[in-house]
């Protein structure tokens with residue numbers, strides 16, 4: 001009898017634990033969704049679950065939007081974004097083959113245009129910024145002057161080059177907002193699957209073979225430069241909203257450099273975070289939960305026949321070589337997650353990540369170590385032999401080595417590459433949905 005009672009009590013305990021776990025999961029999802037939608041121009045009450053950790057001052061100093069949903073909203077929360085919310089990137093457009101030392105000199109001079117050129121030859125031209133007093137006027141004036149140097153309408157970056165008053169040439173590139181539906185599934189695809197696909201493409205279709213990043217793990221961002229959803233969400237918090245958040249083992253994702261009157265925030269480790277770890281995890285969990293788009297077939301038999309015929313020609317003419325219908329758990333993805341060179345007209349100065357250089361010893365008057373280009377293991381090459389890599393070395397007679405990342409100076413194949421964007425949900429993605437919305441109106 002006593003045993004029976006114990007069993008019943010134990011059963012109740014297990015059930016209530018399971019119910020609690022379910023409840024906390026759904027609480028976390030609700031919090032994640034609220035954080036995704038939260039308009040950070042209106043600070044929440046101190047006792048709200050949306051309030052940041054103590055002392056975190058939130059949004060900015062530079063930001064591209066006040067919430068995630070401001071850009072990711074077409075066809076529902078988490079969707080693609082319209083072109084007027086494109087992220088803009090200004091790059092120093094140095095001529096091909098600019099020597100390393102000149103590149104450095106130019107970059108340090110360009111800091112007068114934007115302090116971000118201290119770290120990179122590409123800086124995000126944020127849409128908004130607040131000064132120390134909280135006003136957005138100062139940055140708005142600065143930005144307008146800089147932005148007005150470039151064509152107002154959308155153009156390939158290669159057609160936007162302008163020489164500024166400082167005598168240097170700059171370009172403007174844009175990135176449109178992709179839909180986040182199904183990114184949780186994309187995150188689960190095994191890198192080994194992507195590696196196998198890269199090898200198969202290289203062997204069977206060398207003319208269109210793509211290149212993988214991070215040994216098959218790179219899959220987010222237009223250049224496949226980020227390998228996990230968790231990491232991209234943290235990057236987005238910092239880069240799009242200017243929130244200081246923790247970044248895995250690497251410490252902290254910092255906010256962008258303030259271009260108006262010196263850094264507005266201290267970069268010391270004691271600067272408070274703007275989102276707690278619990279909040280970031282809830283935001284990641286929410287993005288991960290956004291459902292993958294499903295193909296909806298028409299009801300009538302005749303229409304379905306047409307779609308079947310379309311699918312057959314899609315395969316026959318070779319679209320499916322890069323547009324793999326299924327990849328691991330991502331059924332209906334229609335992407336290989338590989339980078340393909342889109343030609344020099346669509347190049348911009350933000351290079352896709354290249355495999356790390358290998359080092360080898362070479363015999364010369366003075367024995368020195370020189371990085372050499374090596375193709376990624378198993379990855380395909382570029383069509384047209386565009387595999388010249390700007391990763392170079394300036395080797396002085398005294399074995400000094402300066403490594404130059406591909407983004408510095410030269411226009412290489414890595415600046416022409418784009419990741420095959422998934423086709424699922426394409427009918428609801430920008431810019432098609434914008435057209436469709438107009439047509440439907």
Ligand code: HEC
Pocket residue numbers: 036064065066067068069070071072081085086087175176177178179180183219220221222223229232233236237240241283287
């Ligand atoms: C100003 C518009 C804008 C805002 C605001 C914004 N994003 Fe994005 N998002 C983009 C753009 C543009 C890209 C593509 C970036 C790239 O390729 O480098 C992107 C890409 C992403 C990706 C990668 C998707 C993929 O498949 O490659 C994730 C995840 C993401 N954003 C999450 C977020 C989250 C979470 C927030 C809020 C913290 C946010 N974004 C705020 C514009 C925005």
